Amino acid sequence: xxxxxxxxxxxxxxxxxxxxxxxxxxxxxxxxxxxxxxxxxxxxxxxxxxxxxxxxxxxxxxxxxxxxxxxxxxxxxxxxxxxxxxxxxxxxxxxxxxxxxxxxxxxxxxxxxxxxxxxxxxxxxxxxxxxxxxxxxxxxxxxxxxxxxxxxxxxxxxxxxxxxxxxxxxxxxxxxxxxxxxxxxxxxxxxxxxxxxxxxxxxxxxxxxxxxxxxxxxxxxxxxxxxxxxxxxxxxxxxxxxxxxxxxxxxxxxxxxxxxxxxxxxxxxxxxxxxxxxxxxxxxxxxxxxxxxxxxxxxxxxxxxxxxxxxxxxxxxxxxxxxxxxxxxxxxxxxxxxxxxxxxxxxxxxxxxxxxxxxxxxxxxxxxxxxxxxxxxxxxxxxxxxxxxxxxxxxxxxxxxxxxxxxxxxxxxxxxxxxxxxxxxxxxxxxxxxxxxxxxxxxxxxxxxxxxxxxx
Numbered sequence: 230x231x232x233x234x235x236x237x238x239x240x241x242x243x244x245x246x247x248x249x250x251x252x253x254x255x256x257x258x259x260x261x262x263x264x265x266x267x268x269x270x271x272x273x274x275x276x277x278x279x280x281x282x283x284x285x286x287x288x289x290x291x292x293x294x295x296x297x298x299x300x301x302x303x304x305x306x307x308x309x310x311x312x313x314x315x316x317x318x319x320x321x322x323x324x325x326x327x328x329x330x331x332x333x334x335x336x337x338x339x340x341x342x343x344x345x346x347x348x349x350x351x352x353x354x355x356x357x358x359x360x361x362x363x364x365x366x367x368x369x370x371x372x373x374x375x376x377x378x379x380x381x382x383x384x385x386x387x388x389x390x391x392x393x394x395x396x397x398x399x400x401x402x403x404x405x406x407x408x409x410x411x412x413x414x415x416x417x418x419x420x421x422x423x424x425x426x427x428x429x430x431x432x433x434x435x436x437x438x439x440x441x442x443x444x445x446x447x448x449x450x451x452x453x454x455x456x457x458x459x460x461x462x463x464x465x466x467x468x469x470x471x472x473x474x475x476x477x478x479x480x481x482x483x484x485x486x487x488x489x490x491x492x493x494x495x496x497x498x499x500x501x502x503x504x505x506x507x508x509x510x511x512x513x514x515x516x517x518x519x520x521x522x523x524x525x526x527x528x529x530x531x532x533x534x535x536x537x538x539x540x541x542x543x544x545x546x547x548x549x550x551x552x553x554x555x556x557x558x559x560x561x562x563x564x565x566x567x568x569x570x571x572x573x574x575x576x577x578x579x580x581x582x583x584x585x586x587x588x589x590x591x592x593x594x595x596x597x598x599x600x601x602x603x604x605x606x607x608x609x610x611x612x613x614x615x616x617x618x619x620x621x622x623x624x625x626x627x628x629x630x631x632x633x634x635x636x637x638x639x640x641x642x643x644x645x646x647x648x649x650x651x652x653x654x655x656x657x658x659x660x661x662x663x664x665x666x667x668x669x670x671x672x673x674x675x676x677x678x679x680x681x682x683x684x685x
Contacts, residue, residue: 257331263458265331268339270454271389272323275346278386279316282349285375286313289356292371296364305359308352316345339390346387347396353379354404361408362429373432376405380443388447389454395444402440409433503527551593551677558628559584561598562619565605572609579616580609588621590628592677600673600681601630607667608634639685 257265286309293302319342327338353376360372380398387394412429506524510517566582573580601619608617615635622629674681 259459259462261331262462263455265329265335266458267389267454268323268335269328271339271387271393272320272328274386274389275316275393276320278382279313279320282309283313286310289372289375292368293360293364296368297359298363301359305352305356308355312345312349312352316349319345340392343390343392343396346393347400350379350397350400350402351404354401354408357405357408358411362412376401377439380439384443384447384450388450391448391451394447394451398440398443398447402436402443406433406436406440409436500527500531503531551596553591553593555589556592556594556597558588558590558621558630559586561594562601562621562630565598565602565619568602569605569609572606573616576609576612578609578612578614581616581618583618583620585621585623588623588628592679596673596677597679600670600677600679601632603667603670603673604632604681607670608632608636612636639683641685 286306290302290306323338327335330338356372357376360369362369364372380401383394383397387397409429409432413426413433503524506520506527510520510524562582562584566580570580605617605619612634613636617635618631618633620631620633622631670681673679
């Protein structure tokens with residue numbers, strides 16, 4: 230004989246509850262997921278914008294090289310190059326370490342380095358001190374157009390991170406306004422009333438109008454991006470839920486089909502036997518002593534089939550509502566010993582029970598009794614010689630109810646399938662049954678939260 234064992238794991242009363250946080254995209258809250266996606270979008274566009282900024286810097290330097298003070302141009306070029314390198318470093322660190330991060334680490338990183346974009350805006354605005362009213366008119370026009378385009382460009386590239394966007398736009402605008410105001414003040418001190426002063430004052434007024442307009446556009450663009458991502462998250466959750474429900478519905482249909490097919494097959498044989506025995510009894514009533522036991526066995530087979538079907542149907546339809554309470558485990562197992570001792574005696578098997586006196590667990594006493602009873606019944610049905618052992622073992626914070634038997638065993642490839650409904654192992658030495666006993670065990674295990682495993 231080959232020994233087999235099934236374990237039912239329960240928690241002892243007052244045992245600690247373990248919790249494990251898993252930080253994955255599918256498990257983070259919606260706001261954290263949206264912030265993560267916005268950060269990734271910001272860094273993606275910031276890199277492309279930085280490439281463009283480097284090229285524009287080179288063009289500005291070449292354009293102004295022969296027409297402005299070389300020292301001032303050199304200082305500005307070094308500052309622009311330095312802030313560009315810093316921003317490249319920030320983007321590199323993000324893509325290397327934080328591209329999949331969410332929550333406080335990501336928020337802290339984005340807040341810590343937002344000043345780099347503010348510094349970039351200040352440096353670009355400071356170019357006004359280098360070329361405004363100092364370079365030829367055409368070169369001034371190109372420089373001013375670049376400064377006008379940059380805030381508009383920032384709406385699409387930096388608005389995914391409002392802190393960096395506002396810092397960039399505000400730094401650029403404040404520096405440009407300071408350059409224009411400084412130029413007007415210098416002209417006033419010198420007593421110069423040039424036509425250019427009127428133009429400078431007009432540019433100052435336009436900048437004051439353009440600045441809040443760009444800020445408002447960036448805010449609205451950010452709101453649109455955030456709303457779209459929240460909608461994407463909700464749609465993903467909805468699709469996942471629908472897929473799960475569809476899968477459950479298809480599984481239920483498959484179970485129903487197997488249920489009907491197996492029930493029809495399993496009922497046909499005992500019902501057909503009953504018909505034959507009844508016809509035989511009508512034809513030869515003097516054989517009642519021989520036919521009556523056969524009719525009784527066929528009737529019992531039909532009743533067992535219906536009991537199993539009703540139990541399984543109740544589990545599948547979620548009729549059971551566990552009533553979790555304190556359960557005296559030793560008393561429960563002793564009741565099972567009294568119930569199944571006659572079954573073991575009838576099959577000429579030994580049934581031994583080992584309990585821990587006074588041991589209490591948290592469970593539903595009725596459902597737990599059915600769960601262990603099905604395991605014990607299955608062990609006795611599929612054991613030809615030897616017997617079964619029902620025992621309790623204590624391991625750290627858990628209690629294990631173990632059912633050992635000396636039956637024919639279960640091959641490794643069948644050890645998962647036997648817990649499916651209507652599955653029966655086609656090998657000698659196993660009870661015919663209906664293939665529902667262990668499926669009921671599996672359903673009760675899920676309902677009670679008591680994991681069941683086996684070894685053979």
